Amino acid sequence: VNVLRIHHVAFASGPADEPLGGHLDLLGLTCVHVEQGAGFVERMAPAGEGYLQLLEASGGRDVVSRFVERRGAALHHVAFEVDDIDGAIGELLAAGVRMIDAAPRPGGMGARIAFAHPSSFGGLLVELLEEGPSPTSSSS
């Protein structure tokens, strides 16, 4: 697996929480992208080459809401960008890693993503992410 960078670190909070206590701007960070997921809204705030991802759970029975119910607002996962997500998943499966997603699925911002089960990484929820074609590269 060839990890290019930490693409984002995700912090999950509940529907009644103000993400980061409303203090994201104090860190000089700004959300540049908002997207609706399955049971959550994700907001992306760039910091250097990576992002802080704010997951706002809907409060339903989806996986992010259950995490927040159990843990409170907390860091949720780390997404590593890879150059070849299909190859990376194959390598992890061959090594005996339990994948939540055994094949890539669509993620935010046009990326292809796959989660590994935290039991395979000592409790860390690892996301693999391969970026989609950028708007500029498709026009060149």
Next chain:
Amino acid sequence: VNVLRIHHVAFASGPADEPLGGHLDLLGLTCVHVEQGAGFVERMAPAGEGYLQLLEASGGRDVVSRFVERRGAALHHVAFEVDDIDGAIGELLAAGVRMIDAAPRPGGMGARIAFAHPSSFGGLLVELLEEGPSPTSSSS
């Protein structure tokens, strides 16, 4: 506050845990730096311009061990690199942020660091970090 990048994201585990289930290498990551902290060992694995930091708690009464006792192995904090940590702390204090460290203290790899209290950032433990002089820049 001028955040330059996510310097590291820290994952804490206990003395009996194998960090990341012993599978760090499966992600193509390698620890390049090991340092003893107050009640923990920290290991730094580069990923792009940032690091995954593995905190191995001693199992004593220090803050990292108590976190792991309460939460299990889990993501612990995010460190944002800033260009001026004294100025950044001043800005946060002026905005009413509760700082764990009201003045910078020495961190790993020669950095100066300061933690904000998670209550000020909706539950996220934020570390500010200003890098120390690099070995190369001091010789130039």
